[in-house]
Amino acid sequence: MAMRVNWSPFTGGLGAKSRPPTTQFLRHSQTRLASSGLVYSSSRPSGSEKSKFNWTSPTTLVLGFIPIFTFGLGTWQIQRLKWKVALIEELEEKSRREPLVLPKRINLSVLPEFAYRRVLLTGTWDPDPSHTILLGPRTRDNVLGYHIISPLIRGDGASSILVNRGFVSRDTLEQGKQIMQGVRSDIPKTAALVADAAKQGKVQVVGMLTSAAKHNSFTPDNKPETGEWYWADADAMAKVASGQNGDVQPVLVDELFAGDGAEASRRSTHGIPIGRPPEIELRNMHATYAATWYSLSAATAFMFVALVRRGRGGRDPKFTRRVT
Numbered sequence: 001m002a003m004r005v006n007w008s009p010f011t012g013g014l015g016a017k018s019r020p021p022t023t024q025f026l027r028h029s030q031t032r033l034a035s036s037g038l039v040y041s042s043s044r045p046s047g048s049e050k051s052k053f054n055w056t057s058p059t060t061l062v063l064g065f066i067p068i069f070t071f072g073l074g075t076w077q078i079q080r081l082k083w084k085v086a087l088i089e090e091l092e093e094k095s096r097r098e099p100l101v102l103p104k105r106i107n108l109s110v111l112p113e114f115a116y117r118r119v120l121l122t123g124t125w126d127p128d129p130s131h132t133i134l135l136g137p138r139t140r141d142n143v144l145g146y147h148i149i150s151p152l153i154r155g156d157g158a159s160s161i162l163v164n165r166g167f168v169s170r171d172t173l174e175q176g177k178q179i180m181q182g183v184r185s186d187i188p189k190t191a192a193l194v195a196d197a198a199k200q201g202k203v204q205v206v207g208m209l210t211s212a213a214k215h216n217s218f219t220p221d222n223k224p225e226t227g228e229w230y231w232a233d234a235d236a237m238a239k240v241a242s243g244q245n246g247d248v249q250p251v252l253v254d255e256l257f258a259g260d261g262a263e264a265s266r267r268s269t270h271g272i273p274i275g276r277p278p279e280i281e282l283r284n285m286h287a288t289y290a291a292t293w294y295s296l297s298a299a300t301a302f303m304f305v306a307l308v309r310r311g312r313g314g315r316d317p318k319f320t321r322r323v324t
Helices: 019-037 060-097 108-114 170-175 187-198 235-241 261-269 285-309
Strands: 006-008 013-015 038-040 118-125 134-142 142-154 158-169 203-211 248-255 319-321
Touching: 060 285, 108 248, 118 187, 134 158, 134 235, 142 170, 142 187, 142 235, 158 170, 158 235, 170 187, 235 248, 235 261
Parallel strands: 158 248
Antiparallel strands: 038 319, 118 142, 118 203, 134 142, 142 158, 203 248
16 A cells, blocks of 8 residues: 655655644644643633632631621611711700709709700809819810819809819919919919909809710829819719818809800900800711721622632633642
């Protein structure tokens, strides 16, 4: 039988069924890609590769938990937002009511129900400087100072109560120092201010009942023996303000100041305390917090889905790494 002979200039002469040069080039290129570990693949991973996805890996569990957890935090912030809006509306409604005239003896058990209610007080300021308390330091318009808390003697058989008369700068208090005999270092600072208040005689004060202050771990403890007060502990303040024979109930009222900036400047210049504004301002950032948590939940949920699809072969990579 005669053998079929093909002539190929690429084989150097005669050859049996010699391959075309293009085929040889592609095979040679594929061999080099395979040796480097990269091969071209247009097919999806096999079923055995899909089954290798580990649902119990730490990365999968953590990334799957984060969207649920952050979504719960966002929902919680929405609930807090509803509560804060209702509280603001309640306080605004209270502030619009006519001022209360407090009874001669105040029932302390129902006092929390009247927090942020405006009250009308009549009496004289206690002339003893050892009964006045400096609460602070505090700041107002970037000025360092203290709040002046003095007992108001209501008279006619009524108990005395504590009144936060407002802010006085530290410079004013330092200028008003007098040489006095006393254990507490704050007494010389308040002596002149208390004396000026006592000269006013009978006064009428429009104030606002406060809610009970709570001590936190970031605030130092009060030191009544040295006149250092960092938070408004009404019970302890009432004991100091009562002295030996006084009758001061642990009721704290913030004096209101409705004047403008010019009046506030005049008071500051003359060392007159500046009370709190009558408006109630509560910080309400719950809507922003909720949006942040929901956005984080959506982002991490997208990452989790992408991780699952990648692990189960849901994408179509052009190049895959050959595992040897």
